[in-house]
Amino acid sequence: MNNNLVILPIVIPLITGIALLFFRENIKLNRAVSAMVSVMGLGLSFYLMSVVQAQGIQLMTAGNWQPPFGIVMVADTFSVIMLILSNIIGTACVFYSFFTIDEGREKHYYYPLIQFLLVGINGSFLTGDIFNLFVFFEVMLVSSYILIVLGGEKPQLRETIKYMVINMFSSTMFLVAVSLTYSVVGTLNMADMAVKMPQVANQGIVTVIAIMYMLVFAIKGALFPLYFWMPRAYTTPPPAISALFGGLLTKVGVYALIRVFTLIFIGDTGYTHNIILVLGGFTMLLGVLATVPQMDFRSILSYHIISQVGYMVMGLGIFTTLSIAGAILYIAHNIIVKSCLFLISGVTEKITGTANLLEMGGLLKHYPMVGWLFFVAGISLAGVPPLSGFFGKLVIMQAGLLEGRYLIVAVSLLVSLLTLFSMMKIFIKVFWGEEKGIPAQRVPHGKMIPSVVALVALSVFIGFNAEWIFSYAMLSAEELMNPEIYINAVLAKE
Amino acid sequence: MELLMTIVVGVLFAIGIYLTLTRSLLRVVLGTGLLGHASFLLILTMGGLKRGGPPLLSGQAAYTDPLPQALILTAIVIGFGVTAFILVLAYRSYQELGTDDLDKLRGVEDE
Numbered sequence A: 001m002n003n004n005l006v007i008l009p010i011v012i013p014l015i016t017g018i019a020l021l022f023f024r025e026n027i028k029l030n031r032a033v034s035a036m037v038s039v040m041g042l043g044l045s046f047y048l049m050s051v052v053q054a055q056g057i058q059l060m061t062a063g064n065w066q067p068p069f070g071i072v073m074v075a076d077t078f079s080v081i082m083l084i085l086s087n088i089i090g091t092a093c094v095f096y097s098f099f100t101i102d103e104g105r106e107k108h109y110y111y112p113l114i115q116f117l118l119v120g121i122n123g124s125f126l127t128g129d130i131f132n133l134f135v136f137f138e139v140m141l142v143s144s145y146i147l148i149v150l151g152g153e154k155p156q157l158r159e160t161i162k163y164m165v166i167n168m169f170s171s172t173m174f175l176v177a178v179s180l181t182y183s184v185v186g187t188l189n190m191a192d193m194a195v196k197m198p199q200v201a202n203q204g205i206v207t208v209i210a211i212m213y214m215l216v217f218a219i220k221g222a223l224f225p226l227y228f229w230m231p232r233a234y235t236t237p238p239p240a241i242s243a244l245f246g247g248l249l250t251k252v253g254v255y256a257l258i259r260v261f262t263l264i265f266i267g268d269t270g271y272t273h274n275i276i277l278v279l280g281g282f283t284m285l286l287g288v289l290a291t292v293p294q295m296d297f298r299s300i301l302s303y304h305i306i307s308q309v310g311y312m313v314m315g316l317g318i319f320t321t322l323s324i325a326g327a328i329l330y331i332a333h334n335i336i337v338k339s340c341l342f343l344i345s346g347v348t349e350k351i352t353g354t355a356n357l358l359e360m361g362g363l364l365k366h367y368p369m370v371g372w373l374f375f376v377a378g379i380s381l382a383g384v385p386p387l388s389g390f391f392g393k394l395v396i397m398q399a400g401l402l403e404g405r406y407l408i409v410a411v412s413l414l415v416s417l418l419t420l421f422s423m424m425k426i427f428i429k430v431f432w433g434e435e436k437g438i439p440a441q442r443v444p445h446g447k448m449i450p451s452v453v454a455l456v457a458l459s460v461f462i463g464f465n466a467e468w469i470f471s472y473a474m475l476s477a478e479e480l481m482n483p484e485i486y487i488n489a490v491l492a493k494e
Numbered sequence B: 001m002e003l004l005m006t007i008v009v010g011v012l013f014a015i016g017i018y019l020t021l022t023r024s025l026l027r028v029v030l031g032t033g034l035l036g037h038a039s040f041l042l043i044l045t046m047g048g049l050k051r052g053g054p055p056l057l058s059g060q061a062a063y064t065d066p067l068p069q070a071l072i073l074t075a076i077v078i079g080f081g082v083t084a085f086i087l088v089l090a091y092r093s094y095q096e097l098g099t100d101d102l103d104k105l106r107g108v109e110d111e
Helices: A005-020 A026-054 A077-100 A103-107 A109-126 A128-149 A154-185 A190-199 A203-221 A230-235 A239-263 A267-289 A297-318 A321-352 A370-381 A389-403 A408-432 A446-464 A466-481 A485-490 B003-020 B025-046 B065-099
Strands: A058-061 A072-075
Touching: A005 A026, A005 A058, A005 A072, A005 A109, A026 A058, A026 A077, A058 A485, A072 A077, A072 A109, A072 A485, A077 A109, A077 A321, A077 A446, A077 A466, A103 A109, A103 A267, A103 A485, A109 A128, A109 A239, A128 A239, A128 A389, A128 B065, A154 A190, A154 A203, A154 A389, A154 B025, A154 B065, A190 A239, A190 A267, A190 A408, A190 A485, A203 A239, A203 A267, A203 B003, A230 A239, A230 A297, A239 A267, A239 A297, A239 A321, A239 A466, A239 A485, A267 A297, A297 A389, A297 A408, A297 B003, A321 A370, A321 A389, A321 A446, A321 A466, A370 A389, A370 A408, A370 A446, A389 A446, A389 A466, A446 A466, B003 B025, B025 B065
Parallel strands: none
Antiparallel strands: A058 A072
16 A cells, blocks of 8 residues: 555654754744644544555655565554654653743754654664664764763763764664675565575575574664663763663664564564573563663663563564564553653752752652652553553463463563663652652742643553553564565565 | 685784774774674675676676675775764763773772
8 A cells, every 4th residue: 555644654754843943042933833733743643543444554755665675664553653652751751841941942843853763763663774774863963962962061072972973873783783784685675685595595694684684673772781881871961962872772773673573574583582581581671670770760761671672572583463562562561651750850850950859859849740740650560450561461471371481471570660660769868758848939830730740641541541552562463473464565466 | 815815804804803803992993894804705705706797687608696785885985984882982981080991991990
């Protein structure tokens, strides 16, 4: 099915971003246009979802060059789910930015940069071509470099250099992997690669290429040996940007990992997917252990991102329809709740002026609303039923038990407990105890709350409608586990 | 020819990785640049080296595959933009932080 609708989530933010570049001084216009476009993008992604549901996988072939030769955009259920999530977070963060980002940043292309970041993220979700995935990664990364360094404070400069160098290295590795792929199968269209990879005579080289891609996406997704760059880079910018990055950027890496390792590299799952499973186990355990000594609100949240990427990858590593569906459900929950927690950390930072847990306390008495919102989001992250985190974990663990992977299930249960521990650490330090760091004057923060409330409500909604959301996750997992659906749709074998 | 190019790519990678592991910021930037060039050459080599054929489907049998060149062109443009940005960033951080020694940019003193 050829449908130009598929490219709109990329084109609309792109045009908006370029147009806004010319109106740097006019903050009101910037805000109004960003808000409008975000809401529009959200509506569009839901519409695309309904179209994909009704008519199957949608394609956009640029210039009507038929795949595998032309550039192709593909919207299947998984990419549309991710698209909806990225637009939800984009909208929430844009609205939150109106009241938290200082005028200096707003005048220096903050809103256009958010639009460009969304171009990269949406593009990565929709592309059907591995080289275009590289290009959209770069669009996303360049915007993220600038968003991290915007403001030019000393820690920002320091962390941006490290973040940039590690990402430039991983981009180089991506190019190497792409060139090896091209030399082996002579195509870069993902569906065509999936057809031709099993036909390669020397399957050893295919595994080498698979590991190259795994390395690249593991760096972007902050997996076990390669996560060290992430927590500091994500804690230096303002909370609105942290929320956007923490919610979405690593998940783009996870998305690419799931896409590539369910579509293309499924020839030797006993080798590659076991590596993924082991990496997932170490990622979740070390990520959560690293939070224990941390006393910075956003550092704790950042290390938790690592630990939760572990769960998603564990779902991929077990590699059954059920486990992939669990991973998708968990990604949906995690993107929402993680961004929400970063936004709440922004609220408490605004109230107390610090992110250090030791310098604040007793906020619950004066700001009960913030406290209870954090409580709900926090236990949802830890996976307490009936909130959204519980069901994703439940499904992944169930799939693990069915496959007899008892060790990884045990590890993930332990990690859940430790997550609860560290969420409670934040809750106790920030909201209970003696009052510390609270200004005598009540700090106005009401305008920051709606984005947070919306995300918490969404998390609760997912929790109480898990069955319904899970049916979508299951649908997209079935599509992923039967790659011929994707291949036939793209290569149009009629 | 392929063998020669592969060796060149290997040497470039080695130098690039050596430079990115040094402490001086400028060398790291140069190192990332060399790594980029190594990967561009690798794409060209992996696409199959050929002389004397235009990258067009003409009537003649011999033609060069145009795709690796298109890929490299895109990658070079991206690499150019990113390198320009990191150079500015490195200069600005040298001004603000007063050092280009990466060991002094660890940023752990506050923990």
